[in-house]
Amino acid sequence: MDVRAGIILLFCLMGFTCADTVKFIDCGSSTGKVVTVDINPCPNQPCELQKGQSYSVNVTFNSDVSSQTSTALVHGIIAGVPIPFPIPIEDGCKSGIQCPIQQQQKYNYVNLLPVKSEYPSIKLVVEWELRDDDKKDLFCIRFPVKIVS
Numbered sequence: 001m002d003v004r005a006g007i008i009l010l011f012c013l014m015g016f017t018c019a020d021t022v023k024f025i026d027c028g029s030s031t032g033k034v035v036t037v038d039i040n041p042c043p044n045q046p047c048e049l050q051k052g053q054s055y056s057v058n059v060t061f062n063s064d065v066s067s068q069t070s071t072a073l074v075h076g077i078i079a080g081v082p083i084p085f086p087i088p089i090e091d092g093c094k095s096g097i098q099c100p101i102q103q104q105q106k107y108n109y110v111n112l113l114p115v116k117s118e119y120p121s122i123k124l125v126v127e128w129e130l131r132d133d134d135k136k137d138l139f140c141i142r143f144p145v146k147i148v149s
C-alpha cells in the first residue's frame, strides 16, 4: 500500500468522509459511458445499507449527446422483479450536473439514497438510470446491496 492509500484508509477508519468505488454492471448506457461509481460509505462490498441512513451515490460518466434535461430513475430488483425506489431528487440537473449536458463532457452525478427504516432486511440489486431528453440512458448501472438493521 502506498502512503496516499494509507492516509485515505486512516481517514476512513477515523470516520471521515471517504467515498468507496464499487463494482457495477452496466445495464445499457446508450448515450453515455460510466467511468466510476462511488458510494459513501461502503467499506465492504456488497454495500451494507443501514436502515434509517442515507448514502451518497456518485456516478462519474461521459456524455455522448447533448441534453437539456436529465431524469433519474431508481429501481430495487428483488428476486428478478424491479420495484420503483423513490429518491428525493429525480432531476439530474439538480444532482451535481450542470445542464444543458454537453456532448463529450465528463459529469459527476451525485445523489442520496435514503434507506427507510421500514425496509426489509434483504439483499437486492439497485438499478440506477439517468435519462436524457429522448428518454435514453445516459447511464444505467446495477450494483448489489444488503439492507441491514
Ligand SMILES: *[C@@H]1O[C@H](CO)[C@@H](O)[C@H](O)[C@H]1NC(C)=O
Residues within 6 Å of the ligand: 019, 036, 038, 058, 059, 060, 108, 110
Ligand atoms: C465524485 O467522484 C469523482 C471521481 O471519483 C470526484 O472527483 C468528485 O469529487 C466526487 N464528487 C463528490 C461530490 O463526491
